[in-house]
Structures are given as C-alpha cells and as structure tokens.
Amino acid sequence: MEFKNYFPIWNKLNSEQQERIMEVLQFHRVEAGTHIHDSGAECLGLVVMKSGQLRTYMLSEDGREVSISRLFEYDVSLLSASCVMPDLQLNVMIEAEKDSEFWSIPACLFKNLMDESAVVSGFANSLMSSNFSELMWLMEQIMWRSFDKRLAAFLVEEVAVEGSAELKITHEKIANHMGTAREVVTRMLRYFQNEGLVKLTRGSVEVLNEPKLRALAE
Amino acid sequence: MEFKNYFPIWNKLNSEQQERIMEVLQFHRVEAGTHIHDSGAECLGLVVMKSGQLRTYMLSEDGREVSISRLFEYDVSLLSASCVMPDLQLNVMIEAEKDSEFWSIPACLFKNLMDESAVVSGFANSLMSSNFSELMWLMEQIMWRSFDKRLAAFLVEEVAVEGSAELKITHEKIANHMGTAREVVTRMLRYFQNEGLVKLTRGSVEVLNEPKLRALAE
Numbered sequence: 001m002e003f004k005n006y007f008p009i010w011n012k013l014n015s016e017q018q019e020r021i022m023e024v025l026q027f028h029r030v031e032a033g034t035h036i037h038d039s040g041a042e043c044l045g046l047v048v049m050k051s052g053q054l055r056t057y058m059l060s061e062d063g064r065e066v067s068i069s070r071l072f073e074y075d076v077s078l079l080s081a082s083c084v085m086p087d088l089q090l091n092v093m094i095e096a097e098k099d100s101e102f103w104s105i106p107a108c109l110f111k112n113l114m115d116e117s118a119v120v121s122g123f124a125n126s127l128m129s130s131n132f133s134e135l136m137w138l139m140e141q142i143m144w145r146s147f148d149k150r151l152a153a154f155l156v157e158e159v160a161v162e163g164s165a166e167l168k169i170t171h172e173k174i175a176n177h178m179g180t181a182r183e184v185v186t187r188m189l190r191y192f193q194n195e196g197l198v199k200l201t202r203g204s205v206e207v208l209n210e211p212k213l214r215a216l217a218e
Numbered sequence: 219m220e221f222k223n224y225f226p227i228w229n230k231l232n233s234e235q236q237e238r239i240m241e242v243l244q245f246h247r248v249e250a251g252t253h254i255h256d257s258g259a260e261c262l263g264l265v266v267m268k269s270g271q272l273r274t275y276m277l278s279e280d281g282r283e284v285s286i287s288r289l290f291e292y293d294v295s296l297l298s299a300s301c302v303m304p305d306l307q308l309n310v311m312i313e314a315e316k317d318s319e320f321w322s323i324p325a326c327l328f329k330n331l332m333d334e335s336a337v338v339s340g341f342a343n344s345l346m347s348s349n350f351s352e353l354m355w356l357m358e359q360i361m362w363r364s365f366d367k368r369l370a371a372f373l374v375e376e377v378a379v380e381g382s383a384e385l386k387i388t389h390e391k392i393a394n395h396m397g398t399a400r401e402v403v404t405r406m407l408r409y410f411q412n413e414g415l416v417k418l419t420r421g422s423v424e425v426l427n428e429p430k431l432r433a434l435a436e
Contacts, residue, residue, distance in 0.1 A: 058354065058357070058358065060358065060361075060362040062362075064361075064362060066357075066361060085343060085344075085347040087344045087345075087347045087348040087351065088347035088348075088350060088351055089351045090350075090351065090354060091354065091358070092354075114336070114340065114343070115336060115340065116336060117336055118332070118333060118334060118335055118336045118339050121336050121339035121340050121343060122332065122333065122339050124343055125303060125332070125339060125342055125343050125346060126303075126305045127305075128343060128346040128347060128350060129303040129305045129306035129346060130305040130306075131350055132306060132308075132346060132349055132350050132353065133305065133306055133307045133308065135350065135353050135354065135357065136276065136308060136309065136310075136353065138357070139276070139284075139353065139356070139357050139360070140276065140278065140309070142357070142360065142361060143278075143282075143284060143360060143397050144278040144279075144280075144282060144397075179361050179362075
C-alpha cells in the first residue's frame with residue numbers, strides 16, 4: 001500500500017498498530033469546492049493528503065471567513081480530528097480548493113493509538129505545535145501588519161501555488177481568505193492596479209510585477 | 219511535598235519519574251512586574267502555578283503587545299517551554315502581574331518524560347490543545363468582535379479577577395492587553411463614561427454599571 005509513504009510515523013509503529021490502521025483507513029477523492037469537514041458535524045479524523053489542495057478556515061457566526069492553513073501533498077492535519085484532542089474546541093471548516101485525494105484515519109482509532117503510544121502522541125503534539133505556531137503567525141499578521149502588505153503576500157503566494165501569474169480568483173474569495181470584506185479587497189486591488197502591480201479583469205487578477213509585490217510584502 | 223497537589227498528572231507517574239522531577243524541580247517567588255520568560259532567551263520549562271497571577275503575551279517587532287492568557291493558582295503552562303515542543307516557534311513573553319509563586323520543571327527533563335511516556339505526552343497534547351483553542355477564540359474576538367464589546371468584556375473580567383469595581387490600571391496597560399493603541403482605549407473609555415458605565419480617574423477605571431457592561435459584552 002502506498003499510504004505508508006505518506007504517513008510520517010508509519011515505520012515507527014509496530015505491525016499490529018499498522019494493521020489496525022489499515023483495517024479502518026478510508027480513502028477519499030473529492031472535487032474542487034467540496035466541503036470536507038464542518039466543525040459542527042461528525043469528526044472526520046486525521047487527514048493525510050495524497051494530492052490536490054485543501055483549505056482550513058474559521059467561520060464566524062455571521063458567515064465571515066479567514067483561512068488558517070492549506071494542505072498539499074504529504075501534509076497531515078489534526079484540525080479535522082479535533083474530537084480526538086482533549087480540551088480542543090475548534091470552529092474549523094475544511095474545503096477542497098482543487099480536486100483532491102486524501103486518506104482519513106478514523107478519530108476513535110487515532111485516539112486509541114495516542115493513548116497507548118508515546119510515538120503517536122508525540123506526533124500529535126508536533127502537529128498541534130505547528131498549528132499553534134501558524135495561528136500565532138497569522139494573528140501577528142492580522143493584528144500588526146498593514147493590509148497592503150498582507151494582500152501583496154497573499155498574491156505572491158497564490159502565484160507560487162498556481163504556477164501562473166494569472167489568478168482565477170474573485171475579490172470575494174480573496175476576502176474570505178484574508179478575513180476582511182470584499183470592498184476592502186477591491187479598493188486595495190485597484191490601488192495595486194494604479195501602481196502597475198496587477199491587472200484586473202472579470203474573475204481574475206493578473207500579477208504584472210511580482211518582484212515589486214514581493215518587496216511590498218516584506 | 220505539596221507540588222504533587224498542583225501537578226495534575228502526578229499520580230499517573232511512576233515513582234522513578236516522580237523522583238526525577240523532584241530532583242530538578244525549581245521553585246520561584248517573583249514580584250509583580252517581573253519578566254519571567256522571554257521568547258528569545260533560555261527556555262524556562264513547564265510552569266506550574268502555586269499562587270499569584272502571570273500574563274502571557276505576544277510582542278510585535280515594534281513593541282506592541284496583546285495578551286494571550288493569564289495563569290492563576292493550579293494552572294500549568296507549556297508556553298514557557300516551547301523548546302520542548304517539536305515544531306513550535308513562539309514569540310511569547312510572560313510577566314508577573316501580581317506577586318507570584320510557581321514551580322518550573324526544566325525543559326530537558328520534561329522532554330525526556332514526553333518521549334518515554336504516553337501519559338506525559340498526552341498531557342502536553344491537552345495543554346497545547348487548550349492553548350490552541352484559546353488562541354482561536356482570541357483571534358475570533360479580534361477579527362470579528364467590535365472593540366466596544368471586547369473592552370466591556372475585558373473590564374468585566376478584570377472586576378472578577380481583582381474582586382473590586384475600582385481597577386488600578388492605566389489606559390496604556392489596557393491597550394497592551396488588547397493589542398491596540400492607547401488612544402483607541404481612551405476614546406472608548408470616555409464613551410463608556412458618557413454612558414455612565416465607568417468613572418475615569420487618574421490611573422484607575424471605576425466600573426459603575428457592571429450589568430450593563432456585561433450585557434454589552436454579550
């Protein structure tokens with residue numbers, strides 16, 4: 001099975017533990033736009049990415065969003081398994097941004113493995129620590145970095161993720177990533193356009209001057 | 219020793235592990251205002267509170283602050299032991315808000331215990347999960363809750379913590395708790411004063427109408 005190549009601690013598990021995982025492991029293939037995990041719904045379990053792109057985000061009561069992280073090939077996420085973590089109350093949603101393939105290890109099995117194995121528990125620790133660091137970084141950005149810098153950084157990241165300077169993304173979607181209102185995004189993008197950094201067309205943002213955007217972001 | 223009454227997993231450790239902790243455990247007595255932990259400095263280790271009040275906070279490059287959490291009697295914090303957690307990069311400071319007493323378990327011992335014991339590792343997991351939940355909650359507040367509600371909530375919390383409606387706290391300090399500028403706090407406090415919610419005097423804020431503040435906060 002190829003799952004073992006994607007699961008970082010596979011070789012540190014004993015064969016009995018490996019078998020128990022294989023017995024209940026689920027494989028998922030989803031289309032772009034699919035909602036994979038809803039904080040209110042059942043607990044999906046540990047997600048191990050095979051291909052594609054998922055987005056984890058927070059959702060406010062009145063429907064506003066902000067992206068927390070993105071998952072690519074080989075990434076593992078505990079945010080979809082908050083039920084297995086003691087004292088973790090999350091309000092996290094996960095959706096597929098691209099057609100994606102991933103495995104999930106059901107929550108109850110992962111919890112059992114955590115309880116019996118310091119290796120698995122340590123792995124969960126390391127995942128939670130990464131999440132925590134990312135969230136602190138994000139909070140620093142939101143609190144203390146001006147919006148022009150954040151938007152510039154977001155566009156530079158998108159160009160890298162998409163491998164293209166022409167980004168098929170609406171202002172609404174950008175606003176959802178950044179936790180702000182569409183109008184705020186539109187205003188700043190128009191300013192960027194006036195400065196010759198981007199070109200705006202219906203449903204897309206073309207990055208014209210990536211080096212200058214990158215400089216602005218830093 | 220009374221430490222064992224303050225350390226939640228003491229009875230789940232074997233006697234050999236308990237002895238190793240006792241050999242290196244440090245007891246600290248600090249005055250209000252003392253800086254206990256600096257993200258850049260050496261790693262203090264796991265903090266176990268005996269009495270008093272500590273504040274953990276983030277510090278931006280240009281000196282702005284925002285409170286993450288407070289530690290009271292019986293609280294345990296891993297934020298002062300970020301070096302023991304894999305993949306944890308933090309920018310967290312800790313200071314004493316009141317005269318305080320606490321123990322610290324040195325980082326290297328705690329790390330060893332985590333590696334060998336699923337109980338200790340699970341305990342670290344639970345601490346990290348709480349931290350993560352708190353941080354997500356804080357981020358929701360900062361992003362999506364208006365400042366008047368946040369300030370009202372802060373004042374209500376302070377009254378409970380201090381056990382007094384007259385809070386000896388400067389606008390500057392409140393601003394540091396809330397991650398904003400002093401002017402923003404002063405403006406909102408004056409608005410609260412006009413509404414009869416508080417009375418402002420030099421160096422203190424007196425809460426006049428707690429039920430109304432509480433209602434505003436909710």
